[in-house]
Amino acid sequence: MRHYENLVIVKPTLTAEEIQASITAIEEIITSNGGEIATTNPMGMRKLAYPINKSERGYYHVIYYTVVPSAISEIERRFRINEELLRFVTIKYDTNREIAAWNYLVTKAKKSAEAPVKTETPVVDDKAPEAEVPATEAPAVEVPAVEAEAVATEEAEAK
Amino acid sequence: MSEKRKYKKRFCKYCEAKVDFMDYKDVAALRFSLSERYKIMPRRLTGNCKRHQDMITIVIKRARAAALVPYTVTRKTVVSAPFENLR
Numbered sequence: 001m002r003h004y005e006n007l008v009i010v011k012p013t014l015t016a017e018e019i020q021a022s023i024t025a026i027e028e029i030i031t032s033n034g035g036e037i038a039t040t041n042p043m044g045m046r047k048l049a050y051p052i053n054k055s056e057r058g059y060y061h062v063i064y065y066t067v068v069p070s071a072i073s074e075i076e077r078r079f080r081i082n083e084e085l086l087r088f089v090t091i092k093y094d095t096n097r098e099i100a101a102w103n104y105l106v107t108k109a110k111k112s113a114e115a116p117v118k119t120e121t122p123v124v125d126d127k128a129p130e131a132e133v134p135a136t137e138a139p140a141v142e143v144p145a146v147e148a149e150a151v152a153t154e155e156a157e158a159k
Numbered sequence: 160m161s162e163k164r165k166y167k168k169r170f171c172k173y174c175e176a177k178v179d180f181m182d183y184k185d186v187a188a189l190r191f192s193l194s195e196r197y198k199i200m201p202r203r204l205t206g207n208c209k210r211h212q213d214m215i216t217i218v219i220k221r222a223r224a225a226a227l228v229p230y231t232v233t234r235k236t237v238v239s240a241p242f243e244n245l246r
Contacts, residue, residue: 007184007225009225009226043184048226049223049226049227049228049229050226050229050230052226058226060225062184086226087224087225087226089221089224089225091183091221097179097180098180100179100180101179101180101182104180105182
């Protein structure tokens with residue numbers, strides 16, 4: 001298993017639900033090829049530095065995952081067929097230093113993914129009676145994170 | 160050449176900050192090694208060491224492929240605010 005990162009740019013002309021559907025389809029491509037998604041980082045709609053296929057904007061989404069190196073060609077082939085993608089960039093994290101950077105990026109992405117949850121909880125608290133909801137949500141978010149880290153360390157040990 | 164005067168004192172900024180890894184998505188960090196027209200600045204002007212210059216060239220080329228940084232800015236393709244995402 002090798003560490004990879006994929007940045008995909010989805011067409012801006014789609015609606016929000018279609019974008020989410022295409023992103024889940026992209027993640028499905030990776031998991032169906034034996035990949036384990038560590039975390040994802042939606043960068044959101046951004047202006048492109050230069051137009052790609054006449055579109056000025058794009059929805060950026062970053063996926064961190066581990067997969068067998070031989071599966072990458074198949075994943076990229078499927079990405080090329082997908083017409084909803086403007087661009088994809090696959091980055092390989094091979095050396096120990098790069099893997100350390102990969103782990104750092106994953107934890108950073110997880111923190112940024114958890115941060116909006118933290119900002120949402122006070123809003124829920126203001127509404128008062130639903131104070132139990134964040135309490136139940138918070139461990140549910142933490143537990144998979146701990147498991148994923150445990151998996152990452154196990155893989156590192158296996159190597 | 161105003162650019163030359165700007166980089167008179169030569170030392171590697173990345174060595175000083177002990178940068179081990181650069182992220183191509185962090186566009187603000189790449190700005191130092193890019194010229195006004197988004198060319199990669201040569202080592203003789205920035206004072207980067209060879210190791211970090213090699214790293215930054217790879218990272219900038221990745222960022223260009225991901226449309227985070229423009230390839231070039233010419234008079235025909237002027238980018239009004241190429242780093243507006245940073246604000």
